[in-house]
Amino acid sequence: MNGYSISKATLGRLPLYLQYLKSLPAVNGATISATAIARGLSLGDVQVRKDLAAVSGAGKPKIGYERTKLIDDLERHLGYERLTNAVLVGAGKLGRALLDYDGFEEFGVKIVAGFDCNEQALQIGKNTKPILPIKDIASYCAEYNVKLGIITVGKGSAQDVCDQLVASGIEAIWNFAPCTLKVPSSVLLKQENLALSLAYLNNQISK
Amino acid sequence: MNGYSISKATLGRLPLYLQYLKSLPAVNGATISATAIARGLSLGDVQVRKDLAAVSGAGKPKIGYERTKLIDDLERHLGYERLTNAVLVGAGKLGRALLDYDGFEEFGVKIVAGFDCNEQALQIGKNTKPILPIKDIASYCAEYNVKLGIITVGKGSAQDVCDQLVASGIEAIWNFAPCTLKVPSSVLLKQENLALSLAYLNNQISK
DNA sequence: CAGTAATCGATAAGAGAATACTGATAAAAG
DNA sequence: CTTTTATCAGTATTCTCTTATCGATTACTG
Numbered sequence: 285m286n287g288y289s290i291s292k293a294t295l296g297r298l299p300l301y302l303q304y305l306k307s308l309p310a311v312n313g314a315t316i317s318a319t320a321i322a323r324g325l326s327l328g329d330v331q332v333r334k335d336l337a338a339v340s341g342a343g344k345p346k347i348g349y350e351r352t353k354l355i356d357d358l359e360r361h362l363g364y365e366r367l368t369n370a371v372l373v374g375a376g377k378l379g380r381a382l383l384d385y386d387g388f389e390e391f392g393v394k395i396v397a398g399f400d401c402n403e404q405a406l407q408i409g410k411n412t413k414p415i416l417p418i419k420d421i422a423s424y425c426a427e428y429n430v431k432l433g434i435i436t437v438g439k440g441s442a443q444d445v446c447d448q449l450v451a452s453g454i455e456a457i458w459n460f461a462p463c464t465l466k467v468p469s470s471v472l473l474k475q476e477n478l479a480l481s482l483a484y485l486n487n488q489i490s491k
Numbered sequence: 492m493n494g495y496s497i498s499k500a501t502l503g504r505l506p507l508y509l510q511y512l513k514s515l516p517a518v519n520g521a522t523i524s525a526t527a528i529a530r531g532l533s534l535g536d537v538q539v540r541k542d543l544a545a546v547s548g549a550g551k552p553k554i555g556y557e558r559t560k561l562i563d564d565l566e567r568h569l570g571y572e573r574l575t576n577a578v579l580v581g582a583g584k585l586g587r588a589l590l591d592y593d594g595f596e597e598f599g600v601k602i603v604a605g606f607d608c609n610e611q612a613l614q615i616g617k618n619t620k621p622i623l624p625i626k627d628i629a630s631y632c633a634e635y636n637v638k639l640g641i642i643t644v645g646k647g648s649a650q651d652v653c654d655q656l657v658a659s660g661i662e663a664i665w666n667f668a669p670c671t672l673k674v675p676s677s678v679l680l681k682q683e684n685l686a687l688s689l690a691y692l693n694n695q696i697s698k
Numbered sequence: 699c700a701g702t703a704a705t706c707g708a709t710a711a712g713a714g715a716a717t718a719c720t721g722a723t724a725a726a727a728g
Numbered sequence: 729c730t731t732t733t734a735t736c737a738g739t740a741t742t743c744t745c746t747t748a749t750c751g752a753t754t755a756c757t758g
Binding site: 295296298299300303304307324325326362363364368370376377378380381382384385387388390391392393431432439455456458462463464472474476477478479480481482483484485486487488489 | 502503506507510511514531532533569570571575577583584585587588589591592594595597598599600638639646662663665669670671679681683684685686687688689690691692693694695696
């Protein structure tokens, strides 16, 4: 229960606050209240206040929080100012879409290169990010200090790719392949299942 | 506490079980225990058992569950056998990647068409899914009984697109744009923020 | 300068989910 | 046929997250 422990649920909302604060026009003044944020994001005001207290803790009654300070605190706490290098394996359609998506950089993650075993995919994309042969991945990761690996290959080769990433010294893996991967406990794994989100929606509407 | 109420957390895991059961080779026999499933998915055995009890409830000691029956129960309960039609708005890189991804259909959702306002994008993709001008969306949704809309446009036009989808009679929206949308309470909204997942990972590894 | 309104922080209460525990059941082994 | 082992089901406990409540603080208003 030290100052570093932030609940997962709260952590998940922090980027939301950051995004919302950044999207506000400067016209709205230099300060903003938790109540206003809650209205903007359709959350409870108490929850917003609690979340913000975990990272910042300086709010004045009747005034609210200083916007620039709040943004700073959020960014610092999320570690967004250090850029983490990431690689992506699997230059299929989804893989290339993520490669070309610039939105990650504002969250502190930079995808520096893509890898693929298919020779046809080995080309320099128009967005300056190279797609390299998978065999070079270990040396590349070592050279560029890559901490994070993204897997967008089919489920057949996902575990194989995963093992290679782990061997390359990756610290965290973001897996889009619809399968469960085995990783050492020292490596952080986040499973992304897009179809699952859809399935949830589908189930809700057909009730 | 009737048969219809399943917790959101459980519901989110059901597709995992389904996927795992389907991926098992037939060699493993016709039955499987909750303990085995738990091992395969790195979950607690008790949790698996509890989840399965919510949809099936027939398990024998020492034996486990009958695999085919379990798959049937899962599929029926998730409503996967009815195919829901979906449209996607925003034929950018991510949009096209999702359009071309076939994996959704096994979860009961079929993306039947993409829409975009950009004339250059109006073409028939190689995967037989048409990309149409956005102005036709209302009539298209009515004709094909579309229940679900996917938004992959930039945040600038997301709300506008959302309103059009709602006006077209959509029941649920899956939004990839990094912004909060306003929808009537009758419409189900699921926000997908890919950058958020990355941010979470990044925060964890830099601790 | 006093009163009012808005907001904050903290503690407490509530709900929901994960986990642990206990007893029961069925197959397998001796 | 009895004992052992693996598994299931149900209850209870614990944990986490959310929501509610209360007093305190600060700006605004008359």
